[in-house]
Amino acid sequence: MRHALRRILWIVPTLFVISLVAFGVLSLGAGWAPSRGVEDPSEHPLFGAHKPPRFLNPNPVSVRDLSLRAMQSVALDDEHAPAARLELVRLGGAALPHVLPALDSLDPKGRARVALGLAPLAKRMGVGTPEELSNAESAVVFWTRFWQDRAIEFRPAVVKRAVERLGQKSTTGRREDVRELDTYALPELISRMSPLEDDDDLKRVRRVTAVASQIAEQPWHVGKDDDLEEARRVARQWQHFWLEHHADYVTFDGAARVLAMVSETEYGRWAAEAAENGLGTTANGTPVSQVMRTRAPVTLWLVLVGLVGGYGVGIALGLAGAARARRPPDILTSATAVVLGALPVAALSTLVAPASIGVSRRLLGALLMVVASAAIVSRHQRAATRVALDQEYTRTARAFGAGPWRVAARSFRSSSVAVLSLLGVDLAGVLTTAFVVEHALGLGGLAAVTLRAVEAHDVAWLMALAISLAALLALCQIVSDSLLSVLDPRVRIAMARKRGAVE
Amino acid sequence: MNRFSRTPSRLALLALSLLVLTAVFADMIASESPIVARYHGQLLFLPAVAHPEKLGPLRGQALEDDIARDGWALWAPIRSGPHTPAAVGPFARASAEHWLGTDAQAHDIVAVTIHGARTLVLTTVAVLVIAVGLGFVFGTLAGQGTPLPDSLLSRAVELTGALPTLVLIALLRAGGLVPSFVAFVGVLGALRTVEIARLVRGEVLRVGGTDYVLAARALGQSTRGIIRHHLFPHVLGPVLVSAAFTAASVVALESALDFVGLGLPRDVPSWGMLLGQVGSGIRLFGLLAPASAIVLTTLCLYVLADGIDDQISARGRAASRV
Numbered sequence: 015m016r017h018a019l020r021r022i023l024w025i026v027p028t029l030f031v032i033s034l035v036a037f038g039v040l041s042l043g044a045g046w047a048p049s050r051g052v053e054d055p056s057e058h059p060l061f062g063a064h065k066p067p068r069f070l071n072p073n074p075v076s077v078r079d080l081s082l083r084a085m086q087s088v089a090l091d092d093e094h095a096p097a098a099r100l101e102l103v104r105l106g107g108a109a110l111p112h113v114l115p116a117l118d119s120l121d122p123k124g125r126a127r128v129a130l131g132l133a134p135l136a137k138r139m140g141v142g143t144p145e146e147l148s149n150a151e152s153a154v155v156f157w158t159r160f161w162q163d164r165a166i167e168f169r170p171a172v173v174k175r176a177v178e179r180l181g182q183k184s185t186t187g188r189r190e191d192v193r194e195l196d197t198y199a200l201p202e203l204i205s206r207m208s209p210l211e212d213d214d215d216l217k218r219v220r221r222v223t224a225v226a227s228q229i230a231e232q233p234w235h236v237g238k239d240d241d242l243e244e245a246r247r248v249a250r251q252w253q254h255f256w257l258e259h260h261a262d263y264v265t266f267d268g269a270a271r272v273l274a275m276v277s278e279t280e281y282g283r284w285a286a287e288a289a290e291n292g293l294g295t296t297a298n299g300t301p302v303s304q305v306m307r308t309r310a311p312v313t314l315w316l317v318l319v320g321l322v323g324g325y326g327v328g329i330a331l332g333l334a335g336a337a338r339a340r341r342p343p344d345i346l347t348s349a350t351a352v353v354l355g356a357l358p359v360a361a362l363s364t365l366v367a368p369a370s371i372g373v374s375r376r377l378l379g380a381l382l383m384v385v386a387s388a389a390i391v392s393r394h395q396r397a398a399t400r401v402a403l404d405q406e407y408t409r410t411a412r413a414f415g416a417g418p419w420r421v422a423a424r425s426f427r428s429s430s431v432a433v434l435s436l437l438g439v440d441l442a443g444v445l446t447t448a449f450v451v452e453h454a455l456g457l458g459g460l461a462a463v464t465l466r467a468v469e470a471h472d473v474a475w476l477m478a479l480a481i482s483l484a485a486l487l488a489l490c491q492i493v494s495d496s497l498l499s500v501l502d503p504r505v506r507i508a509m510a511r512k513r514g515a516v517e
Numbered sequence: 518m519n520r521f522s523r524t525p526s527r528l529a530l531l532a533l534s535l536l537v538l539t540a541v542f543a544d545m546i547a548s549e550s551p552i553v554a555r556y557h558g559q560l561l562f563l564p565a566v567a568h569p570e571k572l573g574p575l576r577g578q579a580l581e582d583d584i585a586r587d588g589w590a591l592w593a594p595i596r597s598g599p600h601t602p603a604a605v606g607p608f609a610r611a612s613a614e615h616w617l618g619t620d621a622q623a624h625d626i627v628a629v630t631i632h633g634a635r636t637l638v639l640t641t642v643a644v645l646v647i648a649v650g651l652g653f654v655f656g657t658l659a660g661q662g663t664p665l666p667d668s669l670l671s672r673a674v675e676l677t678g679a680l681p682t683l684v685l686i687a688l689l690r691a692g693g694l695v696p697s698f699v700a701f702v703g704v705l706g707a708l709r710t711v712e713i714a715r716l717v718r719g720e721v722l723r724v725g726g727t728d729y730v731l732a733a734r735a736l737g738q739s740t741r742g743i744i745r746h747h748l749f750p751h752v753l754g755p756v757l758v759s760a761a762f763t764a765a766s767v768v769a770l771e772s773a774l775d776f777v778g779l780g781l782p783r784d785v786p787s788w789g790m791l792l793g794q795v796g797s798g799i800r801l802f803g804l805l806a807p808a809s810a811i812v813l814t815t816l817c818l819y820v821l822a823d824g825i826d827d828q829i830s831a832r833g834r835a836a837s838r839v
Contacts, residue, residue, distance in 0.1 A: 028679065036688055040691055438678070442678060445681040445684075449773075449777065465687075465779065476687065480680060
């Protein structure tokens, strides 16, 4: 028991390794694109969407690097300047603590260009007058003074307080407070979008999303008449947005920087998305967990029928065959078993598929599964029983007059061990068989989704499939090993000895 | 061993040799161009394979008439190839020209089946070379207690059971960096390498502890000599059995993968690809050829494996009796 528990705990690191390997394989080609990409304002090679490395990001890009790079470009007025101006405005308030103190280091011309470029941002924040901002000289003066006055407000504690007050009650003043912080307030705004349980939460989220959509220039906000369900959907959209874009609005310092080395990667983003909403979202926008719920039962049913029915029929046939070895019925059944075992399920399904008109296709699928796995099991069982019948104690029993059936049945416990030890290994094969049967009969289980996912390069689905199947296989292996140790005392002793040696 | 179990394995071996011969000479059995031809004063051997440009622009009946006017040709017994669409179009009925009809791409089913044998034999040989070669090396190293290969092998054994082959190949296909043939051969080769390495390791451990190996070592025989003279003969039988099962699993998996459409590209002739067209309007009668080819091949491989297995256990029993 303790052994089994320990092995169950070991599944977790195993799954982690498998997810790493599977992700590596999947991203060999195209890499992971976020499933519901949020349109970036600037589709520019230097600014806007940037593709993080696959597994390790030695130098995670944050708002500091982005804003300084954009500022340099605007100041020099090079060929990237138009995109850089857009980028500066998109980064917004979060960029100001990095841009404004650096203004002094620029030459007067560059300073003027940056100050003018920030004008749309000032408009969004609701500060300054158009006259002030349209003139190069006064714009520089305005931003310098702005930073002298307001630097103290661009601090986490101030933001927290402002957003909290906004959440409690939405007055013009409170809205202005948050608006003047612009994107610097986004982390706090997003975190105030949950929890979302009752009407008070709904009101809070409505106030917060209204300001957030203004700041980030995204359409998602909760309307006056929207209910909880709609609000949850909006909040999810924001969280998804944040998952993809948070690096554009926060800086990574200290421990956060170390964490970002891992999390600001393709794998890290996939993992974050997977952890947040049940293994992620498929390419066409349906959550993976929902597709799994509707599709998995079909496949699992086939697998279960294949295992239970296949092993039941196979063991019975094997025992019977060994008991009547070398007589016509045995030769017949073992010949059939050889042929059926040799009959790859693709061929079998093809030949049977047209017969499915009339018969329930599910039933036919189950039958195919049983036949496919029983054929192999019966061969193993027959061989194992033959070995058991060759033992001296069974020969003694025969000599004392026990019938062949009785002897074969009594040998079951020793002969079934070999077959049951196959169970864990066999499951992988049975799963492949189930995929083929499903495909042949058009049952619409996991196979259909997976084949489409391969075509569409749907990383989220394939990762989810790989991980859940690996977990299933590992669990089945543990169950089969436990069964084995119940049936065979020698295995139990060997395990106990091994454990003793380890501890 | 008694003659009872030898006859079937000999028959199986014969049938498999026929399959390999079919694969090798597929272009001479089913092809729309001649095997040997004297055409425009040149003697051409397998012009479709060797130098298609010398045949000129003519094809089919027009080519035949042209050759008949000036020279001679020896034609393949089945006058259609797996890549040229037949004149009768897709899903044709069986006829004198196309014995089993045509498939979705209007290719002659008999020709595709014959050339499918070549695809299958090629993949099987590739997998076997990888699996037996690497498996033998790894197994021997691990069996001698070299720590790195040994621990690598046990990790690999755990990993190979972790995912169904089909899902592994689906992952590789979706990754899209490697061609499907490489993905298939790579995955299957790796899986079977682990299997054979485990087998060899066990055998090496067993034989390595016997008195005669100790004696040989005491007499100063080199490790290489011990491997060649004492280990190799013991390992050979089980490895052969495993190789036969490997080949059988290649047949089963290749047909399954081509069947669901995760296998080789559509234009490569293969048995599974033909079977996969089942719902598309292809005549079931035509599918008998690839289906029975798959069944017979697998059956032969199983019988062969059983035969070798019997031979080994007979030898073992005889040895233990002495």
